[in-house]
Amino acid sequence: MIMKKIKLIMLGLLIPLTFGCNPELESVNYDEINPAIFPASEADVEALVVAAYYPLRGSWWDGIHTTSENGIMFINDASTEILQGNFGVQQLATLHSYNPTNESVTRYYDRFYNKISSNTLSIDRLEKSSVNDNIKKKGIAELKCARGFLCYELFDMYGPLVVAPLEVLQNPLTETPLARMGYEEMVNFIEKDLLDAAADLPSPAEAAYGRFSQGFARMLLIRLYLHEKRWADVEAQANAIMAMNYYELNPDYVGMFSTASQADNKEVMFAVPADYAGTSENQWQMMVLPSNYPERGGWATIQSSWQFYDSFESNDVRKTNLIAEYTGTDGVTYNRSNPSNVMQMGPLPLKIAADADRSTALTTVDIILYRYADVILSKAEAIANKNGAPNQESIDLVNMIRERANLDPIKLVDYADIDSFNDMILLERSHEYWCENGQYRSDLIRHGKFSEHNIELNGASSQTAPYKVLYPFSLERISEGKGAFKQNPGYN
Numbered sequence: 157m158i159m160k161k162i163k164l165i166m167l168g169l170l171i172p173l174t175f176g177c178n179p180e181l182e183s184v185n186y187d188e189i190n191p192a193i194f195p196a197s198e199a200d201v202e203a204l205v206v207a208a209y210y211p212l213r214g215s216w217w218d219g220i221h222t223t224s225e226n227g228i229m230f231i232n233d234a235s236t237e238i239l240q241g242n243f244g245v246q247q248l249a250t251l252h253s254y255n256p257t258n259e260s261v262t263r264y265y266d267r268f269y270n271k272i273s274s275n276t277l278s279i280d281r282l283e284k285s286s287v288n289d290n291i292k293k294k295g296i297a298e299l300k301c302a303r304g305f306l307c308y309e310l311f312d313m314y315g316p317l318v319v320a321p322l323e324v325l326q327n328p329l330t331e332t333p334l335a336r337m338g339y340e341e342m343v344n345f346i347e348k349d350l351l352d353a354a355a356d357l358p359s360p361a362e363a364a365y366g367r368f369s370q371g372f373a374r375m376l377l378i379r380l381y382l383h384e385k386r387w388a389d390v391e392a393q394a395n396a397i398m399a400m401n402y403y404e405l406n407p408d409y410v411g412m413f414s415t416a417s418q419a420d421n422k423e424v425m426f427a428v429p430a431d432y433a434g435t436s437e438n439q440w441q442m443m444v445l446p447s448n449y450p451e452r453g454g455w456a457t458i459q460s461s462w463q464f465y466d467s468f469e470s471n472d473v474r475k476t477n478l479i480a481e482y483t484g485t486d487g488v489t490y491n492r493s494n495p496s497n498v499m500q501m502g503p504l505p506l507k508i509a510a511d512a513d514r515s516t517a518l519t520t521v522d523i524i525l526y527r528y529a530d531v532i533l534s535k536a537e538a539i540a541n542k543n544g545a546p547n548q549e550s551i552d553l554v555n556m557i558r559e560r561a562n563l564d565p566i567k568l569v570d571y572a573d574i575d576s577f578n579d580m581i582l583l584e585r586s587h588e589y590w591c592e593n594g595q596y597r598s599d600l601i602r603h604g605k606f607s608e609h610n611i612e613l614n615g616a617s618s619q620t621a622p623y624k625v626l627y628p629f630s631l632e633r634i635s636e637g638k639g640a641f642k643q644n645p646g647y648n
Contacts, residue, residue: 195285201295204278208302209367211271213436214428214523220268220309221428221523223440225457228264228309230443232594235606237464237613238586240501246458252610252620255628256647262630265314268306273320275303280322297356301368301376304349307342308380312598315626315644316342318637333640343384350377360402365419365429371397372426375526378534383598387542394535403528405560410476413508418522425530428523432516440591442517444506446498448484451512460502462492463613464590467583473562474587479504507591525593532556533588537581546577554584561587578603601625621646 195201213219216226223229225245233239234249241247245260254261279299282292310317316336324332337345354373363369374393381389397403406412406423418424430438445454460478468475480503481491490499498504511519536553540546548568555565571577582603586596600606607620623646634643 195282195287197287198291201282201285201287201291204282205295205298208271208275208278208299211268212302212305212428214430214438215434215436216439218267219436220264220306221525223438223523224443225260226263228313229591229594230458231261231264232313232597233591234458235597235610236586236600237461237467237609238590238596239458239505240461240613241458242501244457251614251617252607252624254624256631256634256643258628259630261627262633264627265310265317266630266633268310269317271306272303272310272317273325275299275306276320276322277325279303293356294358297353297373298368300349301353301357301373304346304353304373305368305376307346307349308376308383311342311346312379312383312595313627314629315339318641319345333636333638335637335640336642343380346380347377350374350380360400360422360425366427368426371400371403372526375425375531378531379595379598382534382537382602385541385602387538390534390538391542394531394538397528397531398535403531405528405532405556407560409473409560412524412527413477413521415509415511415513415519415521418524423528424524425526425528427525430518430520430522432514432518432520434518436523438508438519438521438523439517440508440521441506441511441514441519444504445510446484446490446504448486448488448498449482449504449510450485451510452514453485454517456498458505459499460505460590461613462502464586465503468587469563471562472587474590477506477508478590479506505591527589527592529557529560529588533581533585537578540574540577540581545574546571550577554581557584557588623647 195204211218211220214222214227216222216224220228225231230239231245231249234241234246235252239246240250245258248254248258248261256262279296282295282299285292307317307319316339318334318336319342320334324334350373353368354370354377357363357368357370357373360369360371374397377393378390381387381393402422403425404422406421412418412421412423418427428436430436441452442454443457445452446456447453465475465478465480468478481489482504483489488494488496490496492499508519508521511521514520532553536550539550539553546568551566551568551571558565566580571580582599582605585599589596597606600609606625607622610620611618623644626644628647629641629643634641
């Protein structure tokens, strides 16, 4: 990485600092302020913090959680049986055929790695400021959570990242090619950010909807610890979240993805608020629905797979919006027997409400990324794998989720060994979280099933390989690293 790529950070974030959860915040241009005296007020701190949320929103061009083909849910779920595509990045992901020349795959690192540096500089500015200590502490906690969140998501996709040290960022005119962090160093960096954030963020009851909380920081720690198979740490974080006595399962699974506000939903641990103004966008209906879908159609860019659809039990409410049949505006009924070119790979993975009243490509259905159900299933997995075999507690936790899905409880005797339990928990995770945060890919990788599932889905067309568990970096990043930045194995 050559330093011209991060010079702009020193000039400031040349973007309007607005986010869906704070629509009245005025825009700030950092090239018009003096870093030596900024931040000096609570409003300044808020501006810094909201800037950290900006790349985490849903936006087609520069929001990592866009529900379009430019978002990480789209590509990550498309690398599993949950989503399939026959063109574009969705086809690359479906066949595991991605390589370093595919900008649609390398773009997530290229577009967002400098946001980590932005947060580092903001944390330093805030630490050195003279603002009220309580305001400072909360602001730093949100900035560290944003940095840890973004680092985890990119680390999960690409492996260790380049994280520019503060002293390098403070000397942008000096060209300093940087290497990627070592693996353990990367894990420790993310862990420290999230532990610090969990200590100083507001409680879930006090945090504003769409903002970080202690519970969410601990949820991210669970994801990190699952990634590292640190089962005891997963269980400890799950217990800490449960001890907050705040979160609970919402009895209406389908209703969580409706046009109704989820601001008071105690299952939601973090959501990106969406609006029609484009401050933070949800385009999912346009991605999924065919042009002839009743009332209002879309672009039909992605489908699910019949393999995934058939893995559900018949009465599972979680497949309600996995649309296996519809009658189009042309009067034709489309289904598996008559798929045309809209269901030839699988059903329509709508997940959220069709929202026929949407006036543009956008919807007001919020982008839910993490829910309390994940805490419950993560704890069940951790208990079983820590002990080398499931016990009744791990089975009871799974049954909490199954009961909400209108399913019969499972029995310990049927999942007495760790392999059968893990196969079951992977299936439950795919059914519970499809088309939310794209983490099922990481679940498959954790249990050594990523390539196996791809071959089952695609047969001889699959181009999977063990090294495909990580995406490649772009040739531009490798070139500008001048030997310090190493490509992921298998892509050279």
